[in-house]
Amino acid sequence: MEEKLPKIYSKKAVLGFSIFMSTLFGGILLYQNLIEINKKKEAYIVLGISIAITILTAIVVNIPENPQSSLAYLCGLGGGSFLAYYFMPKYFPNEEQYPKKAIWKPLIIAVIIVAILFALIIYGTSVENS
Template identity: 55%
Template sequence: MKRQEELLKETLNNGNKPKIYSHKVIWGFSIFFSSIFGGVLLMQNLRDIGKKKEANIVLSASVVYTIITFIVVNIPEKSISSLTMAFNFVGGYVLSEYFFKNYIHDAELYPRKKIWKPLIISIIITLPIIVTLIYALSIEE
């Protein structure tokens, strides 16, 4: 564990910084998928730069926030999609503007990761959920 941290510090000092997802990517994934998706990306950023404690805090916060969102959105008899988007927007804002900026002070110095891999994974996870919801709604009618 100590050796890994030393290697990471040496890599950062030599200018070979790990790639990270930008705060805009984290916000976008939070809005269009959910806060947990943005939280996982931010967690990965933090782990890549050696901030494992902060990564765990971010992941825990995004899981709790996603559960709260799910509960609040489903309180009304008919769920309101705009309420979900509002929660996702706020969650993404907190992840990208508070956690990201407080934990990654020199983000502009890191190269950017491409979004294709997490985008494909997010679609693969989300698509069956959407299909199931559409199917369930069609059965109710």
């Protein structure tokens, strides 16, 4: 009898969330994939690397006098590529055989987080100007 493979987030989902949200979001998706296949140690390593890349991105983006958001996308592309093209093939060499999880749940969570951060920025700016 053939073993049923668990559903995982695709390489494209990990890369996309890393680019458009942050490497931390992509790392969390990959973390969940690794938990699904009972690789907890590897999951925590990936999560730690994702956090480190995200912190490094925040530092790099804020170094210039005029912070450039395009640097955040480039860093997300770099971090996401590392997750998608190094870790995914390493732990999921036959990734295409796994059924894929829908990205709706993480997408909704990401949109809610962005909306909250955006509201806090607007509120903070209005309090500063009053």
